[in-house]
Amino acid sequence: MEFQEPIIRKVDSFNFDSYQDRRLKAFLNASIKNAFPSKEGINIPKRGDSDEFLADLLNVLNIKTLVVGVGGAGNNTVSRLQEGGIIGAETLNINTDAQDLYYSHASSKLLIGKEISKGLGSGNNPEIGKESAECDVKRIREFMDADVVFLTCGLGGGTGTGATPIIAREAKKAGAIVVTFCTLPFGMEGEKRSLRANIALKELAQYSDSLIPIPNDRLFKLDQNISMMTGFKIMDEVLVRSCRSLVGLINNCGMVNLDYADVKNVLRKTGKYPSGIIGIADSVGDKNDLINKTKLAINNPLLEPDTKKIDQCIVSISGDHDISLSKIDNVVSTVSNEVSSDADLKFGAMIDPTLGNKIKILFLGKGPISPLLLKALNSEDGMNDIEEDIGYKNVINRLF
Ligand SMILES: Nc1nc2c(ncn2[C@@H]2O[C@H](COP(=O)(O)OP(=O)(O)OP(=O)(O)O)[C@@H](O)[C@H]2O)c(=O)[nH]1
Ligand SMILES: [Mg+2]
Numbered sequence: 001m002e003f004q005e006p007i008i009r010k011v012d013s014f015n016f017d018s019y020q021d022r023r024l025k026a027f028l029n030a031s032i033k034n035a036f037p038s039k040e041g042i043n044i045p046k047r048g049d050s051d052e053f054l055a056d057l058l059n060v061l062n063i064k065t066l067v068v069g070v071g072g073a074g075n076n077t078v079s080r081l082q083e084g085g086i087i088g089a090e091t092l093n094i095n096t097d098a099q100d101l102y103y104s105h106a107s108s109k110l111l112i113g114k115e116i117s118k119g120l121g122s123g124n125n126p127e128i129g130k131e132s133a134e135c136d137v138k139r140i141r142e143f144m145d146a147d148v149v150f151l152t153c154g155l156g157g158g159t160g161t162g163a164t165p166i167i168a169r170e171a172k173k174a175g176a177i178v179v180t181f182c183t184l185p186f187g188m189e190g191e192k193r194s195l196r197a198n199i200a201l202k203e204l205a206q207y208s209d210s211l212i213p214i215p216n217d218r219l220f221k222l223d224q225n226i227s228m229m230t231g232f233k234i235m236d237e238v239l240v241r242s243c244r245s246l247v248g249l250i251n252n253c254g255m256v257n258l259d260y261a262d263v264k265n266v267l268r269k270t271g272k273y274p275s276g277i278i279g280i281a282d283s284v285g286d287k288n289d290l291i292n293k294t295k296l297a298i299n300n301p302l303l304e305p306d307t308k309k310i311d312q313c314i315v316s317i318s319g320d321h322d323i324s325l326s327k328i329d330n331v332v333s334t335v336s337n338e339v340s341s342d343a344d345l346k347f348g349a350m351i352d353p354t355l356g357n358k359i360k361i362l363f364l365g366k367g368p369i370s371p372l373l374l375k376a377l378n379s380e381d382g383m384n385d386i387e388e389d390i391g392y393k394n395v396i397n398r399l400f
Pocket of ligand 2: 071097159
């Protein structure tokens with residue numbers, strides 16, 4: 001008869017370096033304990049899986065998510081996530097600017113490149129952002145023990161633009177799924193910022209599984225008179241809601257019909273370049289509104305994806321306990337009509353008793369590569385266009 005101790009000793013003799021390896025080790029040990037008797041338990045006959053084993057396994061299988069905000073804009077997003085409360089994710093702010101970092105909110109903070117920038121920021125120089133991240137790469141690595149790492153930043157300055165690709169590289173090396181949300185600068189911020197953003201976008205494409213670049217200028221399509229500051233506020237809201245919804249989806253996997261493997265499949269890079277479509281919308285719950293809001297989520301006006309190229313997608317529908325099958329059907333049928341008939345579609349339903357009659361829709365898609373990334377890959381041209389003032393509420397209402 002074989003006993004568990006020698007087999008566990010054998011597992012212990014292997015090298016388990018990374019976070020994913022250590023998870024595998026815990027999984028193996030729990031399985032061995034379940035399958036082989038210990039010397040003390042030798043007389044107890046075993047049938048099926050014990051609760052103790054299942055509890056051990058749940059501990060191991062718990063999906064760990066980390067949200068990292070890099071540079072001023074990224075730190076803003078994470079601060080707002082943290083202030084509004086984010087359940088089930090660790091947050092980390094990284095900056096070269098000690099003051100920005102001090103006033104931000106996150107469960108952990110990292111001031112990078114102290115020797116280079118003296119805590120004063122990178123002064124719009126991505127090389128300083130990059131070098132700062134390289135200098136502190138060991139400290140960055142310590143945080144990368146997660147299954148999914150979300151990165152968020154505003155491209156165009158120095159810290160977010162230079163450091164985020166290095167952080168993405170480290171997250172990827174540690175075996176995480178890397179999902180990057182970044183904004184591209186307004187044309188009115190100048191050509192140089194656009195050029196810097198394009199270069200970073202190419203680097204991020206290398207290390208991100210999903211890359212979601214959101215051009216600030218697209219807001220002008222929704223309101224011609226928008227100001228830069230209002231635009232930043234709207235983008236903050238877009239990034240915060242997108243991150244929050246995605247973290248919620250991962251943490252609530254398995255409620256009805258969707259598990260982490262489904263979400264991972266859509267987020268994971270399969271081709272040469274990352275894809276990434278996300279859309280969120282709130283519906284008042286009647287049939288017409290459900291159809292319109294589902295279309296809005298799929299055709300996210302800030303991303304304008306080529307929906308016919310979507311080959312895999314997930315729609316998650318949240319409602320209170322009374323959510324009817326017909327409401328779920330309104331949403332799922334609309335998705336099937338909007339995407340190609342070959343696309344692999346999965347839906348999940350989540351119960352949120354606080355929603356009342358409201359229905360929340362989250363759409364995730366894979367397939368089309370962002371036209372902005374393609375543009376960046378083909379040239380180093382910037383983007384332009386200028387306009388002015390008002391309309392935060394007006395634009396927000398047309399986005400969700
Ligand atoms: N959403 C949002 N975007 C912002 C905000 N401030 C700046 N941005 C955008 O993000 C880009 C980068 O700005 P920052 O994040 O401040 O720059 P940084 O990464 O801290 O870089 P340095 O300060 O140069 O070291 C800008 O070009 C803007 O397009 C903000 O408050 N909200
Ligand atoms: Mg800064």
